[in-house]
Amino acid sequence: MSSFLSYLISGISLGSVYAIIALGYTMVYGIAKMLNFAHGDIIMVGAYIAFIVFTNMGLPPVVAILASVAGCTILGVLIERIAYKPLRGASSLSVLITAIGVSYFLQNSALLLFGADSKTFTSLVNIPSVTIMNGEVIISGVTIVSIAASIIVIVLLTLFINKTKAGQAMLAVSEDTGAATLMGIDVNKTIALTFAIGSALAGVAGVLLCSTYPVLSSQTGAMPGIKAFTAAVFGGIGSIPGAMIGGMVMGVVENLSKAYISSQLSDAIVFALLIIILLVKPTGLMGKKVQEKV
Secondary structure, X not given: OHHHHHHHHHHHHHHHXXXXXXXXXXXXXXXXXXXXXXXHHHHHHHHHHHHHHHHHOOOOHHHHHHHHHHHHHHHHHHHHHHHHXXXXXXXXXXXXHHHHHHHHHHHHHHHHHHOOOOEEOOOOOOOOOEEEOOOOEEEOHHHHHHHHHHHHHHHHHHHHHHXXXXXXXXXXXXXXXXXXXXXXXXXXXXXXXXXXXXXXXXXXXXXXXXXXXXXXXXXXXXXXXXXXXXXXHHHOOOOHHHHHHHHHHHHHHHHHHHHHOOOOOHHHHHHHHHHHHHHHOOOOOOOOOOOOOO
């Protein structure tokens, strides 16, 4: 029982990181109607920024985290402005190919700047572990922070979307871009803000991910990005609660699969679960069926 609980809590912690990443995917898709496949690589950039600020420059962990969030926010806005904004009226295929190109550009830039050798990432979370069940289960500080961060992010993001003028503008753009423009909403500014928020969340996720798995390379964000995108689709892409639920389920299934079935088959099991869910409910767990206008 204690070992199952340990695996479950670790899975929820991993799922919390996936959920934070998935929120970036689902926000951009829900509002800009595009898939930013460079999102996983923004996570990697954020982790490198935190690594440089904390390890090389010797600044406090809080400064490293803030630098990661700020750097990813700026990077996200620049990517949107340079790569995606000129393609606003282009086909989905053109945007998809551009997103893949941006992803490879970020990966290879990191490879040139930091080399092919993996870096050892020192955890920026210095919260003591918690012991439960008479010492049989130990919950690490990183696990506690990851779960708490995901809850705080989903609450703040929900309040921002529902209670602020900028959030209402995002909802309007997601419903009908043309009508939002006629109502005086600056669509370009709204989409840029969406990228900024999503990229800031990628910075947080990069720090949490590398604090949990302390190996940093140019490929660090690739697989977590794919899994988080899968989580967003699983929960219903475009749905903020769906991204949260999808991330949690993905993390728990992956961790329990590694523990009780096979560490080599865990990824296959996760993606097979996605296929089954989409066969039963093509819009995902909390996705809504959208009527296309002809």
